[in-house]
Amino acid sequence: MxxxxxxxxxxxxxxxxxxxxxxxxxxxxxxxxxxxxxxxxxxxxxxxxxxxxxxxxxxxxxxxxxxxxxxxxxxxxxxxxxxxxxxxxxYNIKIEEKEQTAEEIMQQSIREKMFNINEFADKYFVDTLWNTDEGKTIGLEYFRERGYFDPIIQKFHLGYNPAKWDAFTTYAKKNGYSEELLEQIGLSIKGNNGLYDRYHGRVMFPIHSLTGRVIGFGGRILTNDKKSPKYQNSPESEIYDKKQTLYGIYFAKNAIARQDECILVEGYFDVLRMHQIGIENVVASSGTSLTMEQIRLVKRYTKNITMLYDGDAAGIHAALRGTDMILSEGMNVRVVVLPPEHDPDTFGKEFSTEYVNNYLKENAKDFIRFKTELLGAVAERCRKRPH
Ligand SMILES: [Zn+2]
The missing domain is CATH 3.90.580.10 (Zinc finger, CHC2-type domain)
Incomplete structure (x- = not known):
């Protein structure tokens, strides 16, 4: 074109x-x-x-x-x-483009096709969440019950994929998207009885690039089905490289540069919660454990990272690994460990913005203090243990 x-x-x-x-x-x-x-x-x-x-x-x-x-x-x-x-x-410049011919459509790059179908899927999931009975009673209700307000649900384009086996796949095919592309981008999966929705019955989190284009999705299951993973994520593709991606970066980048600090959390909901309470310089390494590429992505905006991790053993372990990586990139790192019963999502839900901000200020430890106190706590536990 x-x-x-x-x-x-x-x-x-x-x-x-x-x-x-x-x-x-x-x-x-x-x-x-x-x-x-x-x-x-x-x-x-x-x-x-x-x-x-x-x-x-x-x-x-x-x-x-x-x-x-x-x-x-x-x-x-x-x-x-x-x-x-x-x-x-x-810059609000209007491009007068002529109609695409069939040949021109064929020639669209695969990347452009992938961005297109993701945008199409994003609209479908959002529309399903807000405008269908199933979306409203199951998906929207789920977010609201977790304490999310409509503006944050809208801002992050949260959506819903119906529980029907192939609702989205059928709709996409009707709109001219090929089975091949649906499978390549990972929105659909090929089974014995044909193509079906990867995310059926899940609430949807679109993952945005730095410029706000949808490069992938995460879908969370809403049933207690132990056989299915809690989160289903897009496979990697020409437009989605997990190790180069941070969830929320598009919405956080200006705040990160302005405040000269990036708060790193682990999950989609942690990012949403912090934004909802007005703390917007927050991103998550969702879908992978923290990578050097993700750290370098943050470094474009600030040299200061604060890791806000769960207070359980897994969270502390992840924070320890993260501090070494961040330091090796020549950046400043601080760690805030939450009380053991909390993650950033529940913490932000229970306490006021002011309380959370104060907690962050008072509990941010540089890596030396973080490690020293951790070793101290371990030693204390060993000493108390009866032999
Ligand atoms: Zn250069």
């Missing part, structure tokens, strides 16, 4: 490089340029520069350079048309 040449020029002239890059990299003004840590190579002192006068970026470390479109192609792995469309949307 061709974008007219005049429109391309208009887009590239309107886009301000410092604004486009600023969505992804924390920039500081020094002289006529702005500087930040390069998102394309690993570094501790900024060699990545943005020149507003010339409207270009350049890294003196790895040599990457170019205009706004080039930056998006490198950073978000967009095609050139995708980058232009992103910029057009950002």
């Amino acid at each position: 061709a974008i007219p040449r005049e429109t391309v020029e208009q887009i590239l002239q309107t886009a301000r490089i410092e604004e486009v890059v600023g969505e992804f990299v924390t920039l500081k003004k020094k002289g006529t340029n702005l500087w930040g840590n390069c998102p394309f190579h690993n570094e501790k002192t900024p060699s990545f520069s943005v020149n507003p006068a010339r409207n270009i970026f350049k890294c003196f470390g790895c040599g990457k350079a170019g205009d706004s479109a080039k930056f998006l192609m490198e950073h978000e792995h967009y095609t050139y048309p995708e980058a232009l469309r992103y910029l057009a949307k950002k």
Whole structure:
């Protein structure tokens, strides 16, 4: 699908490089340029520069350079048309595009197709949650019963996939999506009796990229069926790399940069709860244990990470592992351990925003104090144990 040449020029002239890059990299003004840590190579002192006068970026470390479109192609792995469309949307420039021919549709890149079907699925799950009897009485009721208010349910695009075996799959096929694509992106699974919904009977959490596109889903089961896993997540695909993804980053990135701190939690609900009580610089490493790639993603916005983990043994173990990784990246890490009966979700539900903020302030320990106290507690337990 061709974008007219005049429109391309208009887009590239309107886009301000410092604004486009600023969505992804924390920039500081020094002289006529702005500087930040390069998102394309690993570094501790900024060699990545943005020149507003010339409207270009350049890294003196790895040599990457170019205009706004080039930056998006490198950073978000967009095609050139995708980058232009992103910029057009950002700057409210209307693209007059002609109707797509069948051949053009065929030629759409696989990535674009995957983004499309995820967006289609996202709308379907949200619509099902709010506008169908089953969605309202089961899905929406579940979220409300857990103490979530409608604005947070809407903000995070939470949804519902009906308990019928293939409700979504059938609907998607009717709308022209191929079985092959449905299976590739992981929304459907091929069984002996044909394709069925991966997430049937689950509430849905779309996972957004930095730019807010849906790259995958997590689905939580609502029954006590012990044979099914509590969470079912999208498999990896051309657009979804679990180790590079943090749940909630799209909604948290501005708050993280503004407050120069990122709070790291473990689950979808932990992120939702913190946002609901007004603490918005929060992301989760949902679906994997913390990776170096995720830590570097945070590093684009801040060097300060606070880990807010459950007070049980698993939580403490995860925090210990995390502190070493964060320190090795040259960042500052603090740990807040919650009372043993709590996770961030239940803690935020039980106490006021003020109480939670104070708790975070008073209980944040640097890694040395965290480890020392942990060893002290272990020694104490050993001493008390009768021999
Ligand atoms: Zn670089």
